Amino acid sequence: MAFTGLKTAVTSAPVLAMPDFAKLFTVECDASMFGFGVILVQEGHPVAFFSRPVAPPHRSLATYERELIGLVQAASTCTAPWALVDGMVAFDGRLYIPPASPLLQEILAAIHNDGHEGIHRTLHRLWQDFHFPNMRHLVQDFVKACVTCQQYKSDHLRSAGLLQPLPVPSAVWVDIGIDFIEALPRVQGKTIILSVMDHFSKYCHFIPLAHPYTAESVAHAFFANIIRLHGVPQSIVSDRDLDSPTIRSYEPGETRVATVAQEMEERAAFLNDIRYRLEQAQQRAAASLPRSAIGKLKPRYIGPYQVAELINEVAVQLQLPPGARLHDVFHIGVLKKFVSTPPAVPLLLPPLLHGAVVPAPA
Template sequence: MGILEALRAASTADPQFQQLRDNIRSDPLAYSQYEFHNGLLLLRNRIMVPAETALRSLLLQEFHNSVVGGHAGVTRTFHRLAANFYWSGMRKDVRRFVADCQVCQRMKSDSLTPAGLLQPLPIPAQVFEDISLDFIVGLPKSNGKEAILVVVDRLTKYGHFFSLPRHFDSAAVAHILVHGVIKLHGIPRSIVSDRDRLFLSELWTELARLQGTELCFSSAYHPQSDGQTEALNRCLEMYLRCMTGDDPSKWEQYLAWAEYWYNTSFQSSAGMTPFRALYGRDPPTILTYLEGSSRNTQLAQQLLERDELLRVLKTNLQRAQQRMKLQADKHRRELILSEGSWAFVRLQPYRQVSLRLQKHQKLGPRYFGPYRVLQRIGPVAYKLDLPASTRIHPVFHISQLKPCHGQPQQQITPLPLLREDVTSPSTTVDLEDKVHLPGRGTVMDGPFVSAPKNVTADDSNATTSPGNEEPRRSSREKRAPKNLTNFVRF
């Protein structure tokens, strides 16, 4: 039975339509906007749909899910449907149907302000008690180094910069921390870092456990939790870019001066330079020697001034945090998910390493899931019930989640598949943000889901998955002419 035949049958059987038909016959002038045509009741030339749930749902599916409807939004779907049909509360039903559409929830990007109000990290009590660290990678080779480890004290903003080779592991980073940070400032109470595979390795975790250090990882795919180090990275890159000029391969010899420049530069949030915040004085300069002068008698006064400086520093940081939170929350919205509810997750790979080329990302889904919310961790972080084969951290910032409306489908959108042979966290890793292949553009990957154990690097079917049907071909390594080594990057 077609939809028009179903409408005729439902109109004949509906008691309200029968009463309306009798009123039209008894007083045509009062009901001049209504008319009967071929067994259908029309209102201003639009077919009236009786209170039949199946018929209204069928029309909503036809005008929204079909190739003509195109999964449009509420306004477009309503106007397309209202051009030929009418029932009381149509716009409300369209709004509910579009909101519950699983395809729209997975495939469409949000146009709303980011979810989750700003949650500043607590201000540390002592210097170098809480530190944050990150890596700057993808730099041109300079004295055999291609990366920089950035370590920042969260209280004084004092920073240390260390050059690293391109390939390094957690043991090398731990060695640098011991000889470059811990020996000077002691063992930190907590470390804020992004969720790089380097910090998830067993060696680094064991080192932190032996030291009694609590690893405060930021939420998965939300690097803004480590925004302090990210901002410092931009300043450091700017300094090296300006100092090296046309010879970027000499950046390593400017790294020590970059550290001095940063630590002696005024910080608006602290209200002073990191050097003064740490040592209680400005950096020494070349002064004229005065015979007989001594500062030993002023030691007590210096200690009092040091305590007062720390108090002023914490006050300035609190004011800066309040000011930043006030401005940031103007462009954010509060969103709370209840435990046991369902939510879609948005994956934006950050600091992830592999060589898998995900094809057709332009038309790929914007969200995956939905997955059940297991626990609320903090004001803006949630733990999801991800599949057992998932290799990403199950805790996400609220801005990466979208509540699922309607009844979740039984078939959950799987996470992207990743080969097992390129994601072992216990081996030496290459912390490249992006991999550039000639003629293939930029490859962005993330260790999402492990592949079956029987998949090997020599398996010709290892890369076959939705959107990755063609195996990657090997190609020769292209090298730039020696006279252009500092200017050409492949």
């Protein structure tokens, strides 16, 4: 029976009990040549324990002297200011929250969401009223995973680098670039020039087009003037965006009066938007805007969106929502890692006007 009890005691770890400050505590200590240990016991059940190695100068002392040293060190460590206040355990006058308590995340959210301050200020505010193990580590993880902080705060990191230059072509008319030059005076019914340049030889073709043009008409012109002469290129670089606005001059007889009026109204609205943005830029330069309109409290990031493909060292392709009228390749300098559970489907993009986010009403 004695051997069975010894085997059980050696192979099983005791479970610490919660202290009852209304009852007496017993301190049991023991020491050897290389270490000492102290156990805080209440009604025969361990409540806390403390162990340390014996310093080399103390190994020559008597056993009771080593036990006394261990007792003094344990007393300075284990006699932390625990107390029972209104039926709740307090540590150094602060409410103790067990790590497994469901209230821990609610307390973290309540403290942090009241201003969305950084890690140090959130930790300082928590430390004033609460105590729980691994406080700094839990606060760091919670603040890093805060969606609001990730959208409104920028990372103070080094620049991710410039965009990678295009590779040098190995032959003529293998890699080309195209661009549209619009709003030109009418010449034989043409008001647009499609410029096609070979990146290797810098040779250019200028193809006149009439407005309105479509993808089919551009393809016909491209086949007739480029592919017929030089073959099919391997890559085409263009700065065209589906949401790129264009300004066309009014030409009598091109369209009916109602269509012209609509075009002029759209043109006036576009110019008003440009004028408004220029006025905002001037005001920001003069630092005359109120604090709430400078942009500090406006979101700096939208998303999150999943990375679909790594284009090169500094460019990635994102999985944008279906129907997004926005190019899906971005420089990593305008992105930041999302820390939390990602959404099941891509979030909708905010409303855009001429390629810029429409500000939400305050």
